[in-house]
């Protein structure tokens with residue numbers, strides 16, 4: 001089991017601006033534990049790609065610190081970067097060459113054996129199309145080939161910028177399965193950015209939400225679920241709503257009079273049975289008692305829109 005406290009990526013008060021103008025990133029404190037699949041979420045222009053370029057030392061921070069594998073990135077020796085596989089937006093590929101040749105060229109530059117080339121093509125399920133020209137690949141196949149390139153050096157950390165962008169639902173599922181496999185069976189820590197929670201919700205263990213260069217939330221999916229739960233209400237309608245309000249308030253329920261119905265702040269599933277019991281015991285006719293759950297997507301959007 002990975003050491004839960006070990007952070008593979010950590011930034012402290014990271015800031016950046018392209019010119020002397022407005023800050024693109026302000027006080028970013030990323031914490032990505034070993035073994036996590038970290039979903040880096042935010043709308044277009046939030047600053048995800050800029051953050052990723054900073055993590056890969058492709059841009060220099062305006063302020064703050066970046067640690068990868070526990071060491072400041074600016075002190076990393078060149079070989080430390082072979083522990084990181086990255087795919088920023090669409091991969092740069094030679095369209096007139098085969099998938100195999102694309103990977104083989106990079107392997108040659110990095111002094112990597114042919115057996116590893118065959119292995120990564122197998123991991124991304126391109127073995128049977130390895131000798132096809134890349135110009136005939138679908139977008140999903142090209143993304144998988146880009147992943148094969150990122151995997152060549154057997155990285156411990158994968159950083160993927162919107163790898164599902166432009167893919168159809170099947171392509172999205174394929175990438176998701178592939179990343180789950182890499183995390184589960186190879187112990188790779190993964191940072192994956194997206195502007196859609198729905199695309200990565202089933203994949204990630206942790207979430208960071210970025211908007212306009214600021215982190216709005218960071219934590220486990222469970223923590224985001226708890227916030228979602230806090231926004232859910234139980235809607236109640238009876239033949240005597242004012243009496244029902246008093247009974248529920250007397251029993252420590254957080255009650256609010258809605259437009260027509262009573263709304264009770266949702267705590268847990270046992271609460272529904274408790275409320276139904278209290279109202280029935282008081283002889284009220286219950287017309288409606290229904291849990292209205294806020295979705296994870298709504299919770300994400302509420303962060304962005306606030």
Ligand SMILES: Nc1ncnc2c1ncn2[C@@H]1O[C@H](COP(=O)(O)OP(=O)(O)OP(=O)(O)O)[C@@H](O)[C@H]1O
Nearest residue numbers: 018024042043044045046047048049050051162195
């Ligand atoms: N080279 C550049 N020069 C000046 N401003 C830039 C440059 N690259 C990005 N920006 C600006 O920085 C901000 C953050 O952009 P960034 O590409 O990091 O966002 P993003 O979250 O990755 O968005 P997207 O999902 O659209 O790629 C945006 O306002 C963008 O216009």
